Amino acid sequence: MSISAAAARPIVTASPIDIAIVVIYFIFVIGIGIYLKKYTKTGEDFFMAGREMTAWIAGLSFLSANLGALELLGWAGSAYEYGILAVHWYWIGAIPAMILLGLVMMPFYYASRTHSVPGYLQLRYGRAASGLSAISFAVMTILMSGVNIFAMAAVMQVVLGWNMNFSIWVSSASMGAYVVLAGLLSAIFNEVLQFVLIWLGSLLIPILGLFQAGGWSGLKQHIMTNLTHFGVANPDSYMHVWTTLGNFKDNPMGINWIGIVFGLGAVISMGYWTTDFLVVQRVMSARDLRSAKMAPLIGAAFKMFVPVIVILPGLLGLGLLDVHLVSQTAVSAAAAHGATLYSYNDVLPLMLAKYCGPALLGLGITALIAGFMSGMAGNVTAFATVWTHDIYKPMMNPNASDGHYLAMGRWSTVLGILVSIGTAYFVMQFASIMDYVQALFSFFIAPLFGTVILGMLWKRTTPAGGFWGLLAGTVGSIAMYFWVDLQPSALRYIALSPDAMPMAADMFRALWSFVIVVLVTVGVTLVTPPKPQSELKGLVMGCTDIPSEGSYPLIHRPAFWAVVIFAVFAALNWYFR
């Protein structure tokens, strides 16, 4: 996602009542931090929220931490650009992975009592693999936090004409205050609040939009008419989820079903939802095993319907907006000639301005700010935990008191926010770097999934195999990225087709890096000595006595809800095929 750092004029102007609603939001988030400070006395409270969250709170927080800046505006823009295909990132790109996390992986994370994903790697593979994962995660997390801050400030400038410095410092200081005061507990509470505000602030757009379009069938007709008017070939391809994926040339995304199913569904989403500590940390805070298993399933149930407030507004923009949105490159080119155009990423603010008058506009702006802040807080709390527990404690000061690590958590939160702000100003100078940062982030997700899942499911996997597999997968992913970056025609080799478009590159690069991890890990494992089984208890399938969930009726069991969620997921894919 690219966001213009400057706009000729704001899309809307906030009235005093809109400002009042935003101010009340900031008072609440800081107030929550102050209220919860008295409950944050130990490192376990600060880093793991005392491990006493209910399934609902952990589940909503798990999902909310993902509803950040790039999510809300970026995917609404992608829906405008690519049509309903963007919904794959919410369905096959999330639901199977969340079910896997809940039913298969959480018992191991929970049984090991680890505080982080690098912490699990430390127990399973030792310091080398854990250190590699922790350092790369800490760097990427802080960069992503900076990108979130910049994105929010840029959107506030484009939408409302607010000064970017004002947005950066006010939002960072507010988020920093509540995270420093009460750590993950405060972040989780605010994420649940932000989740509710995001939904209630965004839901009015699809309700009013569908009414104006004449329902779903009316919207499809509007989109066909508009795309035909814009001269788009094969406009029907914007309205199908699966039937256009037989060939790269048949859909606006330039991808095929192999990239979506195996690249996105089997590798990228599995990596993100099961090993990215930013989201997994929320589930680890659950109070018992059943809650830990239910939390990702509750997240999955809501995730399936997030397209209503993200993808549907993009499609409504495609069918109902009078202006035609263009790429960021075209916006910049037009601006050089004094003309004002809007980019794909402006579709959500434009729809907000289309339907929301005073007060409702304030609620919508609050929803956007809430989305940005939940994303930022997710990055900062994950950074503080990984820095303190996986870098500072094992590598610099292993024998300090709990109070010392608690203080370190608070100081690393402040430091993380300051570095994030510095990153935001750095990104401001080079807007295109946001794309590189996202690519950098993806370098570590797909390989990490291969390393974690092999470690959990195959007890023969050795520490050397885990480390060299992770390193080879990461290096391989970076090498493929720069190969295509320096020589764009190389995409045909990565995606196995001359018709592949850039979106396909991410999917196939992830797929190949996962394959590299598996091959190298298995190869090295077969020639190196395994860990004794006694050291694998609580970490690997076949060596672990999974704690009991307790005896519950069918309707309260995670497996039952996993089946229900998967059935709804399958039905949605069939209906919109």
Next chain:
Amino acid sequence: MHSHVNSIWFLIGLQLLIYGALITGTGIWELFYPPARVVDLAWMHPAIWWGAILVGLGLFYVIHYRPSRTISN
């Protein structure tokens, strides 16, 4: 269960109640003093009914998760 874990639902209810009152109040005000910026479907007065929905949700959470009730439980 610790009462402070449940207090999040009370706080959400309180915020929705405040927002709902402000939004409904603005919608009623606009019946008599229409805003300068006219939005699509303004004739449906979404501020009034959306604000009322927020008030209803807020009241439910504030009453159901009020501190005196969650602490006694």
